Amino acid sequence: MSAARLDILTLGNAIVDVLARTEEDFLLAQSVHKGAMQLIDEARAESLYGAMGPAIVVSGGSAANTAVGAASLGASVGFVGKVRDDALGRLFAHDLNATGVRFDVPPATDGPATARSFILVTPDGERTMNTYLGACQTLGPADLREDTVRAAGIVYLEGYLWDPPAAKDAFRAAVRIAHEAGNKVALSLSDPFCVDRYRDEFRGLLRDGSLDILFANTHELKSLFQTADEETALAALRGEAVLGVVTRSAEGAAVVSRDGTVAVPAFPVETVADTTGAGDLFAAGFLAGLARGLPHETCARLGALAAAEVIGHLGARPQADLAAMARREGLLA
């Protein structure tokens, strides 16, 4: 049996976001590191939820957000990740299927509940994430269908997959199958602290030819190359045999390769309501462009556009039709 062709297959933690607006002093009181993602256990999840304000619940998960964004831009996309057969798991699956993302990994029928990330959004729009991995810890190579991976032009992996132990094996299997089929592999570094936890392994992936494309923001890139200087980090990235896509918040993004650097500005936004998903949606736009064979600059502009939409409202999933937005901007025909 051969699977239908996919432009993009993303692999990541399947997470439902519980988002609440909060004041800065709540972060201090809860001893959380602003702007970062920290892992929490179930007891901490309960106590944090009890203390935080009224929330909205939206499907999330970095690579899943990217899948939805790319699908909203017209790409054919699949997602691999693990939920439990509970209310949040059904919500997560519904939101992927309803966007046209193929998601057919069976939910776990026992074990921990579907993962939740308690996301605290401060008045400046910055998000701070507290993630209970739950059912994500049961994702393994058995959840990966070889024909699906072979059928995908680009396999996109999130660095966060290094946190649940068995997911790493699924990650490595996906890399092997994709490359055997002659397809591309992309990695997002996810978070500077995640890079700090797995720096040697991520640098190993860069050097051993596992990766064709690397997505990172400047904080993650500096953490990867252990430098406080952005130019030093970019120079180090230029030395690697990958296409580097570096997001620089309000300063836009840079596409970095041995051939040179293409810089694009950020897409203008009126108010930054919530930065959750900005990086995920940038990757979505870039990959959707790449899948259509568009030039890197156009890919990066699609990324900037998708990121701008998602930071205009609470939640990491687009609320507007991204393809229609891209057509209005002349980025898609």
Next chain:
Amino acid sequence: MSAARLDILTLGNAIVDVLARTEEDFLLAQSVHKGAMQLIDEARAESLYGAMGPAIVVSGGSAANTAVGAASLGASVGFVGKVRDDALGRLFAHDLNATGVRFDVPPATDGPATARSFILVTPDGERTMNTYLGACQTLGPADLREDTVRAAGIVYLEGYLWDPPAAKDAFRAAVRIAHEAGNKVALSLSDPFCVDRYRDEFRGLLRDGSLDILFANTHELKSLFQTADEETALAALRGEAVLGVVTRSAEGAAVVSRDGTVAVPAFPVETVADTTGAGDLFAAGFLAGLARGLPHETCARLGALAAAEVIGHLGARPQADLAAMARREGLLA
């Protein structure tokens, strides 16, 4: 035992909203009446959810939204309604408690699941609601603590409580206890089709002295008095022995009594993202003002302000600090 004093106690269906943006033709395909609330059974809930787009999940319920809005404006508020002890029920309870609304009705431990309203938001910002009442059908007089009702200066009831059969008895008990304690009773007419279902009973409540305050929009008011003419409906309302608070969408609101009519304009909004909760939040602002003894015009302006905040984003619960907004507008000291 006597309960702590409350400014406002609201009674209503305890509902979690599942909101999705949709195109007009989806409403046609699903045969739903745009702008209205229709009741659906569990099978229909499943099929509608399967067909609708990606959604955000936020606590809702008309009277619960009003409770949250009034609390956000500094009033002391309680809510009475029924959830199941499931994931959505916990979410609903969390969001009330996290806003400072007292909610201590024990969840049902068996029977139908927590109620959901599948809300379809069209590009014009109009919402169309499809509600599965679930656990709301088990709300009865036993869920009403007499001391809590006695302790509330205003008891606010939603017309939708006429749909689940036993809730009507809780409604009538609340009216009796409130009036015995010398407190005020308010009713929101909820929806023109709801008025159509229970017109005689609602008119009976107006005539038998059950109500001190009536909230309605013009559609509901015209349905109540069975006229197509707004002026005729307003004249009929002026003849009743209640304070009438009539919302008129973009045209603002009117406070109507035998003493005359006070009109206030709508509060300006940039874009109408989603009208879900507009009426609920208008009532919240009005009641919060009334609880402070403010003049009717100021109460109506507080209502207009709270309604303007909630229609600026997806979901029927305020995302901003309404009291801070009201202070900036000079409506609260």
